[in-house]
Amino acid sequence: MEAEKTNQFAHPDLAKLKSYLLVLLRKGENYNNPETPNIIRNEHLPYVFKQKEQGIMSIAMPLREPDSEFAALGIYNITDKEELTKVLLNDPAVQKKVFRFEILNAIGMTGDTLM
Secondary structure, eight states: OHHHHHHHTOOGGGGGEEEEEEEEEEEOTTTTSTTHHHHIIIIIHHHHHHHHHTTSEEEEEEOOOTTSSEEEEEEESOOOHHHHHHHHHTOHHHHTTSEEEEEEEEEEETTOOOO
């Protein structure tokens, strides 16, 4: 009987599932400093764009919630948390404590896109 229940939920798209790492960027202790917009624009964003060009990152989304502790989220193709931690620790905005990060395991469907 349990096998029958399991088969009811089988779907061909389940074969498209892929592991990703999701990064939540939180506002760091220096987020509200006057030089933060320049750090983000001139150092952090070029670093993010390079990750996208290299295929390391699939999605980068700044969050537009001024009262939230969260600043952005990213979805990475890297599946090793230690490897991704090294990438994130090289981000100039993380080094300058504009952002701090949390890495979470996630699953998505290959080919999903934003519209």
